[in-house]
Amino acid sequence: MTGSFVFDPLLPWWLIIALAGMAMTAVALALHRGLSGWAFRAMAALVVVAALAGPVFQQEERGRLSDIILMIEDATASNRLGDRADLTAEAAEALATRIEARENTVLRRITVADGVDNSGTQLMTALSEALAQEPRGRVAGAFILSDGRLHDAERAPDMPAPLHLLHTGRESDWDRRIKIRNAPAFAILDEEVVLTLEIEDMGNAPSDARTAALDVAVDGAEPRRFDVPIGRPIDLPIRLPHGGRNVLEFHTPVMEGELTDRNNTAIVQINGVRDRLSVLLVSGEPHAGGRTWRNLLKSDSSVDLVHFTILRPPEKQDGVPVRELSLIAFPTRELFLEKIDEFDLIIFDRYKRRGILPALYLDNVRNYVEQGGAVLIAAGPDFASADSLFRSPIEHIVPGRPTARVLEEPYRPRVTELGQRHPVTAGLEAEFDGDWGQWLRQIEVQPEGGQVVMSGIDEKPLLMLDRVGEGRVSLLASDHAWLWNRGFEGGGPQLELLRRLAHWMMKEPELEEEALWAEATDQTMRIIRRSLSENVGDVTITTPGGEDVVLPLQEVSPGRFEALFDGPDIGLYRLASDTHSAVIGLGPASPVEFEETMAGDMDLRPMLEATGGGSFALVDGLPRLREVREGRPAAGRGWMGITPRDAFETLSVRQTALLPPWLVLLLISGLIIGGWLREGRRT
């Protein structure tokens, strides 16, 4: 219950003041002229002015409100290192007991867990949200029990009361970590990329260590160990071994007394991409399908196409003077002897022996394939003839022998059963709406090894793939693929087929027949095994902890087997199935929680200072609680302050007018009559 005087004027203040002034002037005149009743008149004027000002006595009934204290407990991964979790829990209980023992104080406890999507410790977000739910005028203080490492300092709220940090750090804490400074997501094969990493010691590290061991493993292979200096960035030149995903694992051994081993390993995944692909296309003669090949290869901007069409064979002797011909020389020696290794793919499109390429050159082509090159033969009727490319040293690598029959009848190309499993032709039907158009010519060939993935008339092989040595050869026993391109009878998936064929030949990792890989989304990985055989063995997963898990693989579509696996830990998983192996890194390359593991007030200091709060190490024991006034320093040696807010709510208000109208009337009339009487009696 509190009481106070307030005014509730009947007229505007200036008018009241003006009236008072006029009254005073009149009283002064009366005094000067010796009017005996002047005192009565002055008092009457005073009463009028006071009545106009309307004095009110106001009484309020107030309810006292409790102070609110926020306590934020950090339960993120970085505050669970070592004994930090226990330390935090103990301190939280002790502090809660003390706060609750205070009268008229309410404690709000908030627990902060790991942020989603590797966003780290969101302490300030939690504090802002908690503050938003409480009236600002009642918040008397806030305590953060944490390792002091937070990742949302920019979201710090404007605190109305002191903020204190009770951190879990120790003087003796130290940690060694690998920091990847820059890691490219993509790198061009056969070109060096530079990766910068640093081994850093944080905290109270043993000072005698100058170098640390660094194990580098590529794709889960046996690691190689290097000695690297600590605390200095190291440039690591890397040459990717293969296209597709390359997993590089860096690890430095865990030292005695380190806080955590979680940041001693870093996983970098770099996608290897090829530089420009060079393709040599040799068309034996101008024909309607020639442009199809060219367009396909030209449409891929990463392909450098060197194209030669034999427009005029050398045996042609018709007496035309050379100066009247405008022909481009075919630099056979340069192409087939000197620079053949530079090509990723050589396509012979309806090419036949014409005395242009001597046997020596074609033998070199065979060599080129055996050493890892790729040759695609798109056979026309020439392939069945006596001048066939087959009747040359290439014979040994071509997967089909021509029977010299050329079948000229309409047929619909089909994907064979094996082809359904082969990545080049698997799911080809789905790539095109409707029936495929027919082709009108097929060269009969006798398979000699290799895989028949498409067939034509009477199941005769149409598309054959084979591996020779380290290289690849394929034979398309028809030159009518262009009919699909031109939409003959509706056309067909010619672009997709030829694209996949060309990419398979150039060893794109995603078109390998036998492959094992995994795709990760968060902590779940989808393990995919592609195979030409009907049964594949189970997959063995080796977790980062060294455990082996064996999972069966389910066939989801022909030639594609899958399994799902939830990896509990962040880190490198090794997969093995049959003779194939793969590695995959789950989770972020370096979890943000483990980047900074030293506990302390480094991140929070400006916020603490702004509110007058302080930071205390929990290992030194819990500081005492003390009450301070607002705006005063709220922390000192061994104590931390809260500011009681004395907040209240008003339950009722009662107003009493001090000069009720009847009293005013009585006073004025009494005084005026008194003045009149006095003045009347004297005269």
Next chain:
Amino acid sequence: MPFRNLNDGVTPVVIGGNDWAAAWAMDERGNPLYPVGRGYSGERQRELAYRFGVNLVMHVLTGNYKSDQVHVPALLNRLGQ
């Protein structure tokens, strides 16, 4: 080139001031059906009309093959570097 992007740079129509088709026309025995020019110079004209025809077919079958060839020496140069 108005057809550059449409049809591999191959024009679908050729309009010229010369009667090439008449010069090409021949009967079953391979003899020309229509006379072209006079004497030796006429034969020369017929020869050039044939050559134009051959070139036209080559153009239709190979598209912009020839204009691509401009880049081949540069591509070959780049290889192996």
